[in-house]
Amino acid sequence: MTHQVIDAKDVVIRFAGDSGDGMQLTGTLFADASALYGNEISTFPDYPAEIRAPQGTVSGVSGFQVHVGREGVNTPGDFCDVLVAMNPAALKANAKWAKPTATIIVDIDSFDADGMEKAGFTTDNPFTELKVEDRNIICAPISTLTKESLKDSGLDPKSILRSKNMFTLGMCFFMFNRPLEYTYAYLEKKFGKKKPQLVEPNKKVLFDGYNYAANIQAIANTYTIAPADLPKGTYRNINGNQATAWGLIAAAEKSGLQLFCGSYPITPATGILEELALHKNLNVKTMQAEDEIAGICTAIGAAYGGALAVTTTSGPGLSLKSEAMGLAVITELPLVIVDVQRSGPSTGIPTKTEQTDLMQALYGRNGECPVCIVAAHSPSDCFNAAFNAAKLAVEHMMPVILMTEGFLGNGSEPWKIPSMKDYPEIVPPFAVASEEKFKPFERDPRTFVRKWAVPGKAGLEHRVGGLEKNPAGVISSDPENHAYMVEQRARKIAAVADFIPELEVMGEESGELLIVGWGGTYGHLYTAAKELQAEGRSVSLAHFDYINPLPKNTAEVFGRFKKILVCELNSGQFANYLRGCLPQFKYDQYNKVQGQPFIVKEIVDAASKML
Amino acid sequence: MTMKYTAKDFKSNQQVRWCPGCGDHAVLAAIQRAMPQVSENLGIDKEKFVVVSGIGCSSRLPYYMDTFGFHSIHGRATAISTGLKVARPDLSVWQACGDGDALAIGGNHFIHAIRRNVVINIILFNNQIYGLTKGQYSPTSKFGAVTKTSPYGTVENPFTPGMLVLGARGTFFARGIDVDIKTNQEIFETAALHKGASVCEMLTNCVIFNDGAHSAITAKEVRAERTIILRHGEKMLFGAENEKGLVLEGGRIKAVTVGQDGYTIDDVLVHDAHTQDTYMHNMLIDMKAPELPVALGVIRDVEDTTYDENVEQQFQEVKAGAKVHNVDELLHSGSTWEVR
Numbered sequence: 001m002t003h004q005v006i007d008a009k010d011v012v013i014r015f016a017g018d019s020g021d022g023m024q025l026t027g028t029l030f031a032d033a034s035a036l037y038g039n040e041i042s043t044f045p046d047y048p049a050e051i052r053a054p055q056g057t058v059s060g061v062s063g064f065q066v067h068v069g070r071e072g073v074n075t076p077g078d079f080c081d082v083l084v085a086m087n088p089a090a091l092k093a094n095a096k097w098a099k100p101t102a103t104i105i106v107d108i109d110s111f112d113a114d115g116m117e118k119a120g121f122t123t124d125n126p127f128t129e130l131k132v133e134d135r136n137i138i139c140a141p142i143s144t145l146t147k148e149s150l151k152d153s154g155l156d157p158k159s160i161l162r163s164k165n166m167f168t169l170g171m172c173f174f175m176f177n178r179p180l181e182y183t184y185a186y187l188e189k190k191f192g193k194k195k196p197q198l199v200e201p202n203k204k205v206l207f208d209g210y211n212y213a214a215n216i217q218a219i220a221n222t223y224t225i226a227p228a229d230l231p232k233g234t235y236r237n238i239n240g241n242q243a244t245a246w247g248l249i250a251a252a253e254k255s256g257l258q259l260f261c262g263s264y265p266i267t268p269a270t271g272i273l274e275e276l277a278l279h280k281n282l283n284v285k286t287m288q289a290e291d292e293i294a295g296i297c298t299a300i301g302a303a304y305g306g307a308l309a310v311t312t313t314s315g316p317g318l319s320l321k322s323e324a325m326g327l328a329v330i331t332e333l334p335l336v337i338v339d340v341q342r343s344g345p346s347t348g349i350p351t352k353t354e355q356t357d358l359m360q361a362l363y364g365r366n367g368e369c370p371v372c373i374v375a376a377h378s379p380s381d382c383f384n385a386a387f388n389a390a391k392l393a394v395e396h397m398m399p400v401i402l403m404t405e406g407f408l409g410n411g412s413e414p415w416k417i418p419s420m421k422d423y424p425e426i427v428p429p430f431a432v433a434s435e436e437k438f439k440p441f442e443r444d445p446r447t448f449v450r451k452w453a454v455p456g457k458a459g460l461e462h463r464v465g466g467l468e469k470n471p472a473g474v475i476s477s478d479p480e481n482h483a484y485m486v487e488q489r490a491r492k493i494a495a496v497a498d499f500i501p502e503l504e505v506m507g508e509e510s511g512e513l514l515i516v517g518w519g520g521t522y523g524h525l526y527t528a529a530k531e532l533q534a535e536g537r538s539v540s541l542a543h544f545d546y547i548n549p550l551p552k553n554t555a556e557v558f559g560r561f562k563k564i565l566v567c568e569l570n571s572g573q574f575a576n577y578l579r580g581c582l583p584q585f586k587y588d589q590y591n592k593v594q595g596q597p598f599i600v601k602e603i604v605d606a607a608s609k610m611l
Numbered sequence: 612m613t614m615k616y617t618a619k620d621f622k623s624n625q626q627v628r629w630c631p632g633c634g635d636h637a638v639l640a641a642i643q644r645a646m647p648q649v650s651e652n653l654g655i656d657k658e659k660f661v662v663v664s665g666i667g668c669s670s671r672l673p674y675y676m677d678t679f680g681f682h683s684i685h686g687r688a689t690a691i692s693t694g695l696k697v698a699r700p701d702l703s704v705w706q707a708c709g710d711g712d713a714l715a716i717g718g719n720h721f722i723h724a725i726r727r728n729v730v731i732n733i734i735l736f737n738n739q740i741y742g743l744t745k746g747q748y749s750p751t752s753k754f755g756a757v758t759k760t761s762p763y764g765t766v767e768n769p770f771t772p773g774m775l776v777l778g779a780r781g782t783f784f785a786r787g788i789d790v791d792i793k794t795n796q797e798i799f800e801t802a803a804l805h806k807g808a809s810v811c812e813m814l815t816n817c818v819i820f821n822d823g824a825h826s827a828i829t830a831k832e833v834r835a836e837r838t839i840i841l842r843h844g845e846k847m848l849f850g851a852e853n854e855k856g857l858v859l860e861g862g863r864i865k866a867v868t869v870g871q872d873g874y875t876i877d878d879v880l881v882h883d884a885h886t887q888d889t890y891m892h893n894m895l896i897d898m899k900a901p902e903l904p905v906a907l908g909v910i911r912d913v914e915d916t917t918y919d920e921n922v923e924q925q926f927q928e929v930k931a932g933a934k935v936h937n938v939d940e941l942l943h944s945g946s947t948w949e950v951r
Binding site for chain 1: 623625656658659661673674678683690695699701723922925930936947948949950
């Protein structure tokens with residue numbers, strides 16, 4: 001067999017194994033090494049809800065897909081060029097993602113009768129049973145070789161076997177010509193101080209995996225993926241939850257306010273609270289509350305006290321916070337509510353991604369209770385989205401729901417580190433005491449924003465609360481006053497349209513078809529639109545970062561296209577919202593509710609059918 | 612020395628809308644009378660006072676105080692107070708809440724704020740009924756209470772709020788009866804000086820839906836016999852002439868008459884509100900009339916570190932050792948690479 005080195009534009013690798021096999025770490029290390037090498041990357045962790053699901057079963061399979069490339073890496077990729085399956089169940093659960101030309105690497109040691117049975121294979125050839133026998137299959141005795149590699153390491157057998165993911169990673173590093181140094185450095189940093197005895201064995205097994213792959217000759221092709229042609233600057237990897245936390249911290253710095261986060265742990269949002277808890281040094285206070293309701297209520301208390309207040313959650317937690325969100329609406333206090341959406345209803349499939357909370361975010365409260373809604377469109381965009389959500393909340397004295405998704409929160413990508421000097425100041429509308437008695441609900445005539453009177457300032461003593469008030473802050477059940485206050489609160493949200501960017505069109509400014517999306521589907525929709533444009537089709541993309549209010553030019557943009565296709569990971573919630581807001585247009589839909597992100601091809605197909 | 616404020620300074624211009632004869636009027640008066648002294652003791656001005664409440668009759672209280680105030684939602688006052696105090700440790704945070712409000716729908720926040728020992732002052736108006744929804748039983752209604760939702764009597768036991776406070780590691784618990792403004796004023800002043808979460812249970816009368824709920828102990832003719840006002844360091848004496856006292860016998864509290872059956876004043880217990888041990892506090896809180904007098908006054912007032920202090924201390928420690936001082940440095944922390 002002749003060995004070829006292929007210069008690839010991009011490749012997709014999917015690591016799959018038992019949930020205890022360390023696949024998330026393996027995938028992350030591969031992604032990080034590629035990013036440091038200069039590639040574009042996009043990652044997608046796909047893991048089960050159970051921390052240790054029944055070993056060896058399909059339900060316990062944990063996957064991590066990483067897309068690395070020189071250009072055009074906007075999604076974690078649909079199908080993979082290389083599938084690593086550490087056991088039969090991992091192969092079974094993931095074979096469908098292997099391209100016809102894919103290489104499949106399996107740890108053949110795990111393909112014994114027991115493993116095959118647990119995975120539910122009925123024949124003794126898993127490859128024919130899954131109809132992937134024509135792929136380039138590499139059956140490597142990974143467990144045996146790992147044991148052999150570390151037999152003199154002094155580690156116990158369990159720890160030795162746990163290192164088999166490093167052997168696999170070594171093999172992949174050979175296949176893709178990745179340098180080992182980054183991972184060496186990682187291992188030294190991770191284990192150097194606490195478990196120094198693990199540093200050398202892990203390095204050795206990584207190196208041995210690399211050499212094994214080089215020696216077996218079974219790997220016909222190796223790939224080089226040249227560094228991406230990225231704008232100059234300093235880059236880092238960032239996932240969506242971390243970016244969200246940092247965006248909020250940035251907003252606190254720009255506003256001069258203390259950041260307060262009251263939250264309750266919930267998948268997949270917990271990472272934001274965990275990240276914020278690290279940064280007390282940057283004027284961040286976090287409270288792990290006794291429940292979701294206390295999460296938002298402590299935040300509301302902090303907002304009343306003059307903090308930049310935040311609560312973070314996912315769908316079921318957003319339901320629990322509904323009543324308190326109404327309190328923040330009627331008291332007109334600044335508050336950021338982050339909803340990292342996951343599959344529902346109820347507990348649903350908690351580790352899987354969806355966009356099914358939009359209607360809840362828009363309408364899930366009693367009374368006339370409009371809330372401003374911002375959505376993030378990529379892992380690194382969570383930084384800007386969180387910053388913008390906080391700026392709007394503070395400057396417009398209102399709760400803002402920031403919608404992200406499990407796909408964004410856990411996904412990562414390289415990010416050109418911005419400079420804080422390029423971000424705008426955030427100016428809290430603090431009240432100033434005067435001779436006149438302070439009227440808490442007196443408003444700016446243009447923005448309808450009230451003043452923020454923080455305890456501690458003499459002369460501004462006032463009462464707010466869940467009961468309807470008149471502009472002077474006195475309880476009122478007067479019918480006309482109620483109608484007036486309902487209208488004022490709604491106009492305040494509508495006026496936000498003057499402070500958000502207009503909707504941009506990717507592609508021709510007018511034409512046959514406009515693909516419309518929002519939130520975390522951006523990468524897939526963008527890639528699909530680009531592919532169609534490359535084929536000469538008249539397709540453009542309009543992606544919404546602001547849901548309520550909609551950008552001012554939305555109707556004008558929609559009017560320039562013959563057809564509109566709204567693509568989202570739900571049954572049509574944004575499409576229905578648009579039908580209500582802009583009924584003059586006809587909206588076609590492409591929807592998917594499987595707990596999985598789009599794949600580019602299905603968008604291309606759906607759009608093609610309309611052309 | 613004259614004080615900076617009088618009770619009048621804490622009265623808002625809002626018309627008080629509780630029913631005539633409602634016990635809440637007297638509690639409000641005690642709070643307004645206590646505040647000037649509290650301001651003096653803590654050395655803080657009126658604009659640093661915030662009164663937070665939940666939902667229910669008693670939760671209207673913030674509107675009647677000329678301070679910063681937040682009338683929130685049912686059961687959540689404790690969570691709102693907590694967030695406010697954690698964000699703003701410089702404020703004096705007071706909370707008005709009812710038995711249904713704090714102990715039913717808000718029970719979770721109540722126990723956790725006490726466990727954390729957040730420096731807030733919780734005034735628990737206990738009238739043993741839902742008044743604002745017009746007369747349904749609450750978690751403190753007596754077993755068998757006939758109400759609109761228990762027409763044949765309740766079949767569930769009530770909480771003793773003080774026991775709940777102890778179970779949640781409470782550091783301060785006091786009890787007062789609505790009309791005893793003088794004792795309640797003392798209670799509030801002591802609560803304000805307590806470092807930690809204080810719970811002041813006010814036995815209030817709802818004239819409309821639960822009239823006389825506490826009259827078995829609060830009625831003038833029986834009050835001296837059926838209640839005892841505890842003060843730290845003082846003998847546990849009660850009765851019209853202070854002729855009765857509490858003694859410890861066989862590990863249990865017993866009410867005796869001094870000078871009878873061989874009991875002398877030396878046998879009478881001295882109240883120690885400051886002991887960490889919950890043994891006596893437990894028994895004192897649980898005393899029930901007519902066998903024993905119901906304990907009023909500050910029953911427990913013990914030192915412990917507070918949530919606010921611990922947050923602040925950690926804050927300072929982390930800041931002192933921090934390598935990252937601003938967001939730009941944060942963004943560049945960890946692994947980065949250059950594209951040239």
